[in-house]
Amino acid sequence: QKEVEQDPGPLSVPEGAIVSLNCTYSNSAFQYFMWYRQYSRKGPELLMYTYSSGNKEDGRFTAQVDKSSKYISLFIRDSQPSDSATYLCAMTENTGTASKLTFGTGTRLQVTL
Amino acid sequence: NAGVMQNPRHLVRRRGQEARLRCSPMKGHSHVYWYRQLPEEGLKFMVYLQKENIIDESGMPKERFSAEFPKEGPSILRIQQVVRGDSAAYFCASSSSGQGVDGYTFGSGTRLTVV
Numbered sequence: 001q002k003e004v005e006q007d008p009g010p011l012s013v014p015e016g017a018i019v020s021l022n023c024t025y026s027n028s029a030f031q032y033f034m035w036y037r038q039y040s041r042k043g044p045e046l047l048m049y050t051y052s053s054g055n056k057e058d059g060r061f062t063a064q065v066d067k068s069s070k071y072i073s074l075f076i077r078d079s080q081p082s083d084s085a086t087y088l089c090a091m092t093e094n095t096g097t098a099s100k101l102t103f104g105t106g107t108r109l110q111v112t113l
Numbered sequence: 114n115a116g117v118m119q120n121p122r123h124l125v126r127r128r129g130q131e132a133r134l135r136c137s138p139m140k141g142h143s144h145v146y147w148y149r150q151l152p153e154e155g156l157k158f159m160v161y162l163q164k165e166n167i168i169d170e171s172g173m174p175k176e177r178f179s180a181e182f183p184k185e186g187p188s189i190l191r192i193q194q195v196v197r198g199d200s201a202a203y204f205c206a207s208s209s210s211g212q213g214v215d216g217y218t219f220g221s222g223t224r225l226t227v228v
Binding site: 036041043090100102105 | 117169172
């Protein structure tokens with residue numbers, strides 16, 4: 001069993017739709033949870049990160065963490081064609097030194113006109 | 114700010130040759146991390162280095178792979194006697210400290226193809 005599970009997609013939605021991306025994990029020691037966006041042939045770019053449980057909002061993006069269920073989500077409102085990319089969840093124990101990230105496999109998102 | 118620079122962007126090696134991948138961290142960053150991304154898989158941590166020190170190499174294969182981050186110059190990931198299974202995208206990230214995640218910046222990667 002992988003430490004972090006993520007549906008690879010692809011996920012295709014029309015422009016303006018709300019997108020929900022999710023990951024589950026098995027390591028209860030994970031404390032920091034991140035979402036990265038990766039365009040084709042590029043490196044991952046950090047979108048958002050949250051510490052422990054709760055919600056965090058940044059513009060059209062909302063990240064949610066439910067540590068009791070070991071489940072994290074990223075919501076994208078009013079999706080745009082420019083949001084078409086692969087979205088990777090990542091997490092770390094971040095014991096104070098660090099920071100070795102454990103990634104999901106990524107979900108490929110296509111936003112169509 | 115040039116960001117994290119990796120070169121070459123693409124590298125083709127024949128089986129049995131050596132591959133050397135270079136990573137120059139962002140200005141002011143002294144922590145470097147290497148990850149490997151196999152097709153249809155997420156990034157896998159390989160090694161974490163500070164200047165002249167390997168801090169965590171728990172993700173490095175036991176043989177043929179080595180990494181360094183000298184006092185001067187870029188970090189180098191070296192793969193000896195490459196095999197087809199080494200074909201992947203190799204990403205480097207850097208940060209200014211070993212704590213926190215918001216300054217953790219990735220390069221565009223080196224795509225290694227072993228023929």
